[in-house]
Amino acid sequence: MSALRWSTTLMTYARAGIGESQIPADPTPRLVSVAAEELRRLLAATDIAGPFTLVGHSIGALIGLVFAAQWPENLAGLVLVDATDIQLNLEIEEPILVFADGGREDHLSFDVVASADEVTRSGRALDVPSVVITSRVGRWLDVADPEPWRPFSLAQLDKRWQRHHRAFAADLGATHKVARLGGQYIQKDAPTIVAEAIDNLVDSAGRR
Template sequence: MFIAALGEPGQNWSPVLEHLGDLTTVTYDRPGTGAAPPRPAPRAPLPYSVLADELAEELDERRVTGPAILVAHSIGSLVARVYAGRHPHRVAGLVHVDGSIPQLRLWPTDETTVDGDGPDASELDTVTGQVEVLTATTPPVPALVLTRSPVHPTTADLPAGVEELWLTSQRILARELGAPLIVADDSGHRIPSTAPDLVAYAIRAVHTAAGTARPVRVDPEELSKAGGHLDRTSAT
């Protein structure tokens, strides 16, 4: 089950899906994104729990009632963390793809956070959402955390300290999940489109672990071929 980044449609996972033809995959558009109609007015700011429960309803409509592996990019990672806490029996594994930090914003701003395009986009309540993320209890399922390259042209203009904060957050998440942390060799934040084979490798590793009830195994050589390496700090 694939959860897209802020305002992005499910079809943005297409490059990854091309590497997973033998697996059953599900993508979807949140209300107001892609081809999905917006939520009806009035639209009060929404915490992540609303998005998580909408995902559960989406799976019910598609008759996907058994445990699924969640693959989540950017803010989708926060939705996945809340979903896993609210619906643990429906989670077979987790793959966090450069997941947003719990507070979402990397620096102070007065801008609102909206999910979607145009005047009908939904504003998110990121403060309540942060509390939901930090208090969510993740089920003990196989997991992997995948993050961008610490030094990359797409992040060169970010304020000082931001990349250190980002990587530290990924390490904390990996430690909390008891999961390996994979670092992309040459990719910015948009890993699903720039390094789809690496995302596919992570998914298959978690899928195998979930099917065999064994810990996630990462082969350094195969991982290198896919364009990534294990983070040494979190590994130790």
């Protein structure tokens, strides 16, 4: 990320079923904890020394959250970028019990009910610096098709999203930031807010 001030080792990866990554032998709907375990094994297989500052977006933020709850000794900081409100999938008129992970034809999927339970259990105060970044107020009002989200109106969803993220940050003891520009892909639309959060955590980890 060219927006970063600090010089540090960066590693990006595509989880199973995303990009060029392989599909595991068992393609049945998986848990967020399974993806977190795959990340743990991936990091262990590298020559990069921990602890790590993890940055995750959307469902990736929930994977980072579960990772933090299960292996806190491997963590130096956590940045959660517009984390998915997984419970929302279960509260709409036609609940989404399984959702696709990525756009590949052979995509994997997540078990929403079981994963929502894991996320709830993981939402507790962390012992490392953390930042929750939320997409801008009004972002949901730009959604083209509101039908899948009934009975919620887009205005209700927008308020819910902001409220959920405030509570989420409070549960983790995290700093909460709200982007002023763009949509859900904050790292592309407003990269500076994400880069500053990472810089601050890397700086903090270096002084601990």
